[in-house]
Amino acid sequence: MKSYNFKKIEKKWQEKWKKDKIYNSKDFVRGKKNFYHLVMFPYPSGDLHIGHWYNFAPADVYARTKMMQGFNVMSPMGFDAFGLPAENAAIKRGIHPKDWTYKNIETMTSQLKSMGNMYDWNRKIITSDPEYYKWTQWMFLQLYKHELAYKKKAAANWCPKCHTVLANEQVVNGKCERCEAEVVQRNIEQWLFKITKYADKLLKDIDKVDWPEKTKIMQKNWIGRSEGALIKFKISNSQFSIDVFTTRVDTIFGCTYVVLAPEHELIRQLAEKIENYNEVTKYIDDAKRKSELQRAELEKDKTGVKLEGVMAVNPFDNEEVPVFTADYVLGHYGTGAVMAVPAHDERDFEFARKYDLKIKQSVSGGKPEDKLFTEDGILVNSGKFTGLLSEKARKEMGKWLEKKKLGKRTVKYKLRDWLVSRQRYWGSPIPIIYCPKCGIVTVPEKDLPVLLPKVKNYLPTEEGKSPLAHSKNFINIKCPKCNGPAERETDTMDTFVCSSWYYLAYVMRGISNFQFPISKYQKAFKRWLPVNMYVGGAEHTVLHLLYSRFFTKALKDFGYVDFKEPFMSLRHQGIILGPDGQKMSKSRGNVIDPDELVKNFGADVVRMYLCFMAEYSQGGPWNPTGIMGIKRFLEKVWKLADKVKPNVPHKGLTFVLHKTIKKVTEDIENFKFNTAISSLMILVNEMEKQPALEVKNWKLIIHLIAPFAPHLAEELWQSLGHKKSIFLSTWPKYDSKKIKEEKVKLVIQINGKMRDIFEVSVGIKEKEAKVLTLKRENVKKWIGNKAVKKTIFIPNKLINIVI
């Protein structure tokens, strides 16, 4: 046989697959179950990098296996084209974001095609296409109609470099996720989605999906459920009161002061009572000027101001305690006010020590302890609750509060509503109109999409308004209700809105090219959704994955879909580092270029090496020499074809062959691609030793290799005279009878140490095994004249003699 010319062969098969449309999925195929296999779509950054390959290639191995296992597989691909990353990159190069994005999509599409993955290009979507964002806008309107989208003026995270507000999830350590500029608080009118309404469902339903445990835990922590109590502290000599939230009611007899967050509106309402109001407002202004990061950095040095002349009453013992404002209390969590218990809370303890406030013990750990004790214990100095254990006390005291109508037991979440306005150009316009007469008016469905105009001035501005605010043509519009002059909303949507529903879009794409109404698609939704397998990076744990779940739950409540969770199974790929073990970056010069590798080795070798180089979810540094091993392996397989002869009696191969079928099938199902390949290598090494190969066995190995090296496998398959693609043939099944062994090696241990090994028949009984064992010279030598105390026998595996 000729040497393996990957360039020619890969090109040939990519063209043939395209021509025969074998990966174009139909919504319904008789006798086949649908399988929706999804990878996280890339944003058009410019080039496909090795990380994309590491996501897409092994995922494609999985999809191809499913296809051969008889599923009607849909594996679509598209581009997350709107958003900050693309826009920032374009601005840096002085190119219009639209031109930049679509140029990149073109390059990346051809790079993607060179991978030879089984994408259904008929279903390609681009989120910045008007036909796509027409639906993004429609989704916004649905949320608005159901009161899940609302507008509000409040402090928001403002990135001074990107000139836009950001969602809570996009602020990392007080810095902008994208440009790492320090985020400041700014009061701006903005649109939010009420994701908090679904906090409970998002938390509960996460246990129903097959996702990595770590990802589930991270989402749970992000949602951050706390059970506690809401308690009313009356303010002496006034009609006002302070609601505090605490998870530790049991410590309330140790409360020695109350703290309001600087943002708390009650402070203004109490202005007349506060004797040092000037001092207080000065403190509040200072606090507002601090960024989240600065507030966090000052963690250890807590500051605050006492509200002179204001006292709050502890409902449990009717004692008056002073009230402070301090920025260690957060305005956006709980009620923005806390009861301070310095004896049992670290933060209150620090604050109390600094301002020399009373520290009063109310829970005891049973041992003499330092002043600070933060764990559960037994209540002391707590009136009629004294002597109760903390846990019991929380229940009893909660009930007492409810009875006296001074508070109630309640649940709070860390999750905050999703801020979706962006003061940026490259995003979907928000389909809202402001009419001086009618107020907020939605754009009628028939007028969608609100087109994003191609403006010259797309640069973001410091003023807190989108560049669209300068486009008169865009802003000025007639009110759809009263026909009077009105103005459009000029902010665009967070790009994560676009990606929150894209898994629906691929299904819709297969039908009528995004025409309204939604009812057109609901039959297809039923056929394909939810997504069976979703593969992508772990970095989206609290962004995309949480938002998509929220969208799905909302759409289910609106009656448009009939499932609660969008992604039934989820797998993450690890991160590939540079050969130096550092994160790949152009400035470090440790970037691995997949195009170069494909040029030198071919797509099959690259994808297979990616599968082999590490445990999939682990990733790790790129080993530049390791790829040679896979190249040799595929060449070995190619040469094996020369050994195929008709009518060869197979000797000894059946056993290892069927074991390999079992192992490869199971490993692919479990995303253990590396061990699947190693067992294929063992099989091929065995086959090489044979003088000749039977066609039947040869076919089996081609099948097993096909998902990993699809081009090579097709070529070998065709050379056997097959007209149809190997991917339209059936995945081999192992015969459990053929992997039953007749003989096994029984390990002999003496006192737990391996001393001997010998072959026995499968199913040998303990008695017989023991007799045979004790007869062996090696064993006799070790036992000597000592008595056998005990024998442990593990059938078909091991016998351990204890002396």
Place this chain on the structure above:
RNA sequence: GCCCGAGUGGCGGAAUGGUAUACGCGCACGACUUAAAAUCGUGUCUCGAAAGGGAUGUGGGUUCAAAUCCCACCUCGGGCACCA
């Protein structure tokens, strides 16, 4: 600080209570070659002449038996971070 995950040859890694180091890379030697590359073969944890001993981050524990389970600690990676 809190919550996860990981630590095994020169390297990537395998083994999730029962033969530690599969498979691959690298390296060494040999074959083929005028030569080199490619290819093929043999070897490759460590101490020891051998018998045998030792080794899965460190220290302890459970067990007939531990890389695997438990406890403490160290190192690295990821996430959260004044969330009351």
